[in-house]
Amino acid sequence: MKLDTTVDVGGPSPYRIDIGSGLLGDAACVSAQWRGRHALIVSDTHVAPLYSERLQSALRIAKPSCNINTHVIEAGEASKTLANFAAVIDTLAVQGATRDVCVFALGGGVVGDLAGFVAASWMRGIDCVQLPTSLLAMVDSSVGGKTAVDIPAGKNLVGAFHLPRAVVIDTATLATLPARELHAGLAEVVKYGAIFDPGFIAWLETNADALLALDDAAIAHAIAASCRYKAAVVERDPFEKGERALLNFGHTFAHAIETEQGYGGLVHGEAVAIGMVLAARLSARLGLSSDKDAARLQALLERFGLPVSIPAELSADALITRMRLDKKNDANGLRLVLWDGMGRARVVPGVPEDAVGHVLG
Ligand SMILES: NC(=O)c1ccc[n+]([C@@H]2O[C@H](COP(=O)([O-])OP(=O)(O)OC[C@H]3O[C@@H](n4cnc5c(N)ncnc54)[C@H](O)[C@@H]3O)[C@@H](O)[C@H]2O)c1
Numbered sequence: 001m002k003l004d005t006t007v008d009v010g011g012p013s014p015y016r017i018d019i020g021s022g023l024l025g026d027a028a029c030v031s032a033q034w035r036g037r038h039a040l041i042v043s044d045t046h047v048a049p050l051y052s053e054r055l056q057s058a059l060r061i062a063k064p065s066c067n068i069n070t071h072v073i074e075a076g077e078a079s080k081t082l083a084n085f086a087a088v089i090d091t092l093a094v095q096g097a098t099r100d101v102c103v104f105a106l107g108g109g110v111v112g113d114l115a116g117f118v119a120a121s122w123m124r125g126i127d128c129v130q131l132p133t134s135l136l137a138m139v140d141s142s143v144g145g146k147t148a149v150d151i152p153a154g155k156n157l158v159g160a161f162h163l164p165r166a167v168v169i170d171t172a173t174l175a176t177l178p179a180r181e182l183h184a185g186l187a188e189v190v191k192y193g194a195i196f197d198p199g200f201i202a203w204l205e206t207n208a209d210a211l212l213a214l215d216d217a218a219i220a221h222a223i224a225a226s227c228r229y230k231a232a233v234v235e236r237d238p239f240e241k242g243e244r245a246l247l248n249f250g251h252t253f254a255h256a257i258e259t260e261q262g263y264g265g266l267v268h269g270e271a272v273a274i275g276m277v278l279a280a281r282l283s284a285r286l287g288l289s290s291d292k293d294a295a296r297l298q299a300l301l302e303r304f305g306l307p308v309s310i311p312a313e314l315s316a317d318a319l320i321t322r323m324r325l326d327k328k329n330d331a332n333g334l335r336l337v338l339w340d341g342m343g344r345a346r347v348v349p350g351v352p353e354d355a356v357g358h359v360l361g
């Protein structure tokens with residue numbers, strides 16, 4: 001077990017992100033914020049068989065007389081539902097979980113968002129510790145307290161802001177992550193460079209092969225840097241009243257694609273890669289950035305094995321209809337995160353639908 005780095009997240013209820021190899025088996029680390037005697041581990045059918053036992057043992061070392069329950073959902077986006085939310089809530093009720101219960105979210109962003117929403121809701125709010133096992137969850141979803149489930153009408157339309165008590169990132173779990181999911185996580189890593197830091201884009205270009213080969217030092221740097229970019233913005237704007245919306249770069253397109261595919265097509269990071277390319281092209285068309293920058297962003301995403309164009313079966317009309325239900329919109333219509341070139345983005349209200357239709361082809 002080796003704690004490499006910590007990132008402090010300030011704001012209304014500060015917490016710490018621990019990053020290191022083997023941390024899931026570190027009793028002191030995983031249990032540091034656990035107050036009561038009840039614990040509920042929420043995980044999925046891919047992750048639970050690999051890591052749930054390790055976490056349970058660590059928790060039992062920390063509190064030998066504890067009451068630990070595990071709720072396992074089917075792996076995949078299609079599980080981020082109100083039905084599974086209700087099922088996890090029922091598990092807490094059957095367990096007799098008191099308000100000092102801690103929910104441990106062990107898995108990718110699907111588990112993290114669902115378990116976080118349960119924690120936001122049970123007895124009006126209990127503790128949640130995020131234990132992300134996918135790269136995407138390590139660099140993005142475990143941090144910042146956005147919790148949600150999807151409904152057929154749209155992604156993340158039902159949810160709450162509920163900050164985790166702690167985030168523990170065991171980088172050793174990436175050894176079992178499928179390559180497709182590694183690539184998906186890299187899309188959100190690229191996002192930070194695209195919106196905040198051209199220097200980070202250059203670093204990603206130089207270290208692309210090392211990242212794809214899961215080189216320890218490169219991966220550790222990408223995770224820590226990503227957590228720092230996200231921590232900085234969510235501590236200034238925890239409830240997305242302003243600048244936090246920049247983290248939604250590419251997401252209006254991405255969520256429309258995921259919803260239109262019924263949450264069983266592209267995975268979130270893949271949809272975000274396409275969404276960022278579309279947002280970059282739209283920004284160039286509107287005169288905010290250049291085609292050259294858009295091409296550079298696209299090339300980096302392609303290098304990470306990510307798709308950059310809309311699946312052929314999806315029509316522009318259907319996607320625009322989905323985009324109208326995006327949470328950032330207001331009375332002026334589509335409100336999109338547009339791009340000023342590498343490292344700079346802005347929220348633009350009243351984006352004309354015909355311009356959007358043009359980049360959707
Ligand atoms: N709350 C936020 O701020 C935020 C940010 C970004 C994304 N999200 C949400 O996160 C979700 C996407 O997260 P994701 O990409 O982690 O998807 P995911 O949770 O579906 O995980 C991806 C796949 O990898 C598997 N997996 C995870 N870790 C593994 C490991 N170590 N070994 C083997 N298999 C492993 C999972 O079982 C799953 O099949 C979406 O629902 C998205 O909306 C939320």
Ligand SMILES: O=C(O)C(=O)C[C@@H](O)[C@H](O)[C@H](O)COP(=O)(O)O
Nearest residue numbers: 140144146155156244247248251327
């Ligand atoms: O943390 C945020 O803020 C983000 O927007 C991060 C996104 O990567 C993430 O996909 C988020 O869940 C999208 O939020 P939503 O508000 O558009 O549902």
Ligand SMILES: [Zn+2]
Nearest residue numbers: 188251268272
């Ligand atoms: Zn995202």
